[in-house]
Amino acid sequence: MSTLSSTASATASAEEYVQRVYSEVTRRDPLEQEFHQAVKEILECLVPVLARHPQYQANAVLERLVEPERTISFRVPWTDDAGAVRVNRGYRVQFNSAIGPYKGGLRFHPSVYSGIIKFLGFEQIFKNALTGLPIGGGKGGSDFDPKGKSDREVMAFTQSFMTELYRHIGQDTDIPAGDIGVGAREIGYMFGQYKRIHGGHEAGVLTGKGLLYGGSLARKEATGYGLVYFVQEMLAAQCQNFEGQTVVVSGSGNVSIYAIEKLQQLGALVVACSDSGGYIYDPQGINLDTVKRLKEQERARISEYVTAHPHAEYTEGSTGIWTIPCRIALPCATQNELDEDAARALVSGGVIAVGEGANMPSTLPAINYFLQQGILFAPAKAANAGGVAVSGLEMSQNGMRLSWSFEEVDERLRMIMKNIYRSSVRAAEEYDMPGNLVAGSNIAGFLKVADAMLAQGVV
Numbered sequence: 259m260s261t262l263s264s265t266a267s268a269t270a271s272a273e274e275y276v277q278r279v280y281s282e283v284t285r286r287d288p289l290e291q292e293f294h295q296a297v298k299e300i301l302e303c304l305v306p307v308l309a310r311h312p313q314y315q316a317n318a319v320l321e322r323l324v325e326p327e328r329t330i331s332f333r334v335p336w337t338d339d340a341g342a343v344r345v346n347r348g349y350r351v352q353f354n355s356a357i358g359p360y361k362g363g364l365r366f367h368p369s370v371y372s373g374i375i376k377f378l379g380f381e382q383i384f385k386n387a388l389t390g391l392p393i394g395g396g397k398g399g400s401d402f403d404p405k406g407k408s409d410r411e412v413m414a415f416t417q418s419f420m421t422e423l424y425r426h427i428g429q430d431t432d433i434p435a436g437d438i439g440v441g442a443r444e445i446g447y448m449f450g451q452y453k454r455i456h457g458g459h460e461a462g463v464l465t466g467k468g469l470l471y472g473g474s475l476a477r478k479e480a481t482g483y484g485l486v487y488f489v490q491e492m493l494a495a496q497c498q499n500f501e502g503q504t505v506v507v508s509g510s511g512n513v514s515i516y517a518i519e520k521l522q523q524l525g526a527l528v529v530a531c532s533d534s535g536g537y538i539y540d541p542q543g544i545n546l547d548t549v550k551r552l553k554e555q556e557r558a559r560i561s562e563y564v565t566a567h568p569h570a571e572y573t574e575g576s577t578g579i580w581t582i583p584c585r586i587a588l589p590c591a592t593q594n595e596l597d598e599d600a601a602r603a604l605v606s607g608g609v610i611a612v613g614e615g616a617n618m619p620s621t622l623p624a625i626n627y628f629l630q631q632g633i634l635f636a637p638a639k640a641a642n643a644g645g646v647a648v649s650g651l652e653m654s655q656n657g658m659r660l661s662w663s664f665e666e667v668d669e670r671l672r673m674i675m676k677n678i679y680r681s682s683v684r685a686a687e688e689y690d691m692p693g694n695l696v697a698g699s700n701i702a703g704f705l706k707v708a709d710a711m712l713a714q715g716v717v
């Protein structure tokens with residue numbers, strides 16, 4: 259066979275392999291749509307890798323990767339302020355420990371079900387590999403909604419949640435952290451309950467802790483800052499920067515707030531942000547002190563921004579935010595918040611770069627549209643890895659019983675984001691897709707995990 263035809267037949271066999279694994283995923287769990295989407299995106303990027311390296315197919319690496327090592331689902335009973343007993347469902351998916359203990363956040367949101375936790379856990383495997391730190395992938399959460407609950411109710415729920423979760427986690431086995439609906443308050447209550455049940459001050463069992471009891475400086479800022487550092491690298495490669503650029507950031511939670519903070523430090527004009535109720539447009543630039551007060555202290559709605567800044571506009575419904583003309587867009591709220599129509603609106607509005615702060619915020623058609631249009635596109639797995647990277651640094655500091663300065667952690671974060679950018683660019687070039695960071699980051703993450711799996715045999 260000529261080299262050309264043997265390459266074509268290897269590609270056909272890899273395509274068939276990918277299709278077979280994907281079909282099996284959808285057959286086994288037909289209702290887990292978000293998980294299907296995450297698997298599809300990655301597998302499609304891996305065809306050239308699988309064609310070039312037959313050992314992955316020969317050792318059923320994909321079949322093993324798409325199946326979590328362990329899935330835990332449990333009842334979480336708690337009592338509300340009226341004295342009524344309520345029951346939620348808790349999850350922890352320990353997806354892959356090939357390169358280290360399971361690591362990934364906990365999400366408390368009414369939309370949580372197995373398909374959401376599995377998509378997040380699956381993506382976390384590759385994201386964590388990209389950081390270069392020895393951490394495997396996992397994720398967890400509950401359909402509990404912290405919105406509108408009193409502090410006592412949140413404490414009652416989180417203590418009950420940890421009363422089951424504690425037996426599955428540990429600083430060398432599985433280290434949860436925050437995600438949507440889980441911030442410093444929830445982590446604090448969970449850490450207290452873990453300590454009470456398990457005994458000892460095992461600081462490394464959770465990350466995102468308060469600074470008074472083992473947390474790391476710059477963890478709160480890390481996902482948002484890291485996203486901006488990544489997009490900065492992408493812009494610099496095109497001789498561009500943030501100075502004077504108009505930026506739209508969706509969401510107004512942890513990731514959005516610290517992305518906006520770093521963008522403003524770098525001279526960008528951030529004109530919009532949102533929550534699940536709607537978005538605000540402030541042509542003079544978002545006042546971040548107001549957003550922090552509303553969201554970090556008062557747990558209020560973003561609509562209240564216009565009371566303090568009457569020149570700004572509030573519009574109900576969160577998806578309209580993408581119709582605001584801007585040069586750079588950072589989706590930082592939730593999965594599938596940016597569809598193909600939104601992508602078309604952004605391109606019509608003059609966008610040159612999109613950086614994903616949330617996990618899987620763009621639908622597959624939206625991503626394809628951005629890539630076809632030559633928009634600089636920073637995929638979530640690479641661009642939002644700063645949060646888990648600094649969680650890894652929090653674990654290191656806990657292990658050494660010391661605390662690094664903000665500047666030291668921030669500098670390490672900057673280097674990690676630069677390295678993720680470079681390894682994604684390199685992998686895309688090596689597999690003939692120059693500039694495609696979706697393919698590059700998926701391939702770079704996959705190769706690390708797949709090779710570690712091969713080295714450890716069939717487990």
Ligand SMILES: NC(=O)C1=CN([C@@H]2O[C@H](COP(=O)(O)OP(=O)(O)OC[C@H]3O[C@@H](n4cnc5c(N)ncnc54)[C@H](OP(=O)(O)O)[C@@H]3O)[C@@H](O)[C@H]2O)C=CC1
Pocket residue numbers: 436437438439440481509510511512513514532533534535576590591592593595615616617642643645646
């Ligand atoms: N925290 C971290 O370190 C990391 C987070 N991420 C990802 O970033 C995203 C945001 O997380 P984080 O900032 O921590 O979470 P937060 O809970 O702090 O904030 C979430 C924000 O997104 C908004 N939001 C949630 N659901 C929807 C929806 N269906 N439609 C519109 N807006 C919505 C929320 O609005 P409302 O308050 O109205 O619900 C809120 O403004 C998630 O995708 C998360 O997985 C990724 C890496 C690390």
Ligand SMILES: O=C(O)CCC(=O)C(=O)O
Pocket residue numbers: 361362363364382385433434435436437465617642643645646647649
């Ligand atoms: O900090 C962590 O461990 C988890 C962060 C996270 O959940 C994510 O990267 O999506």
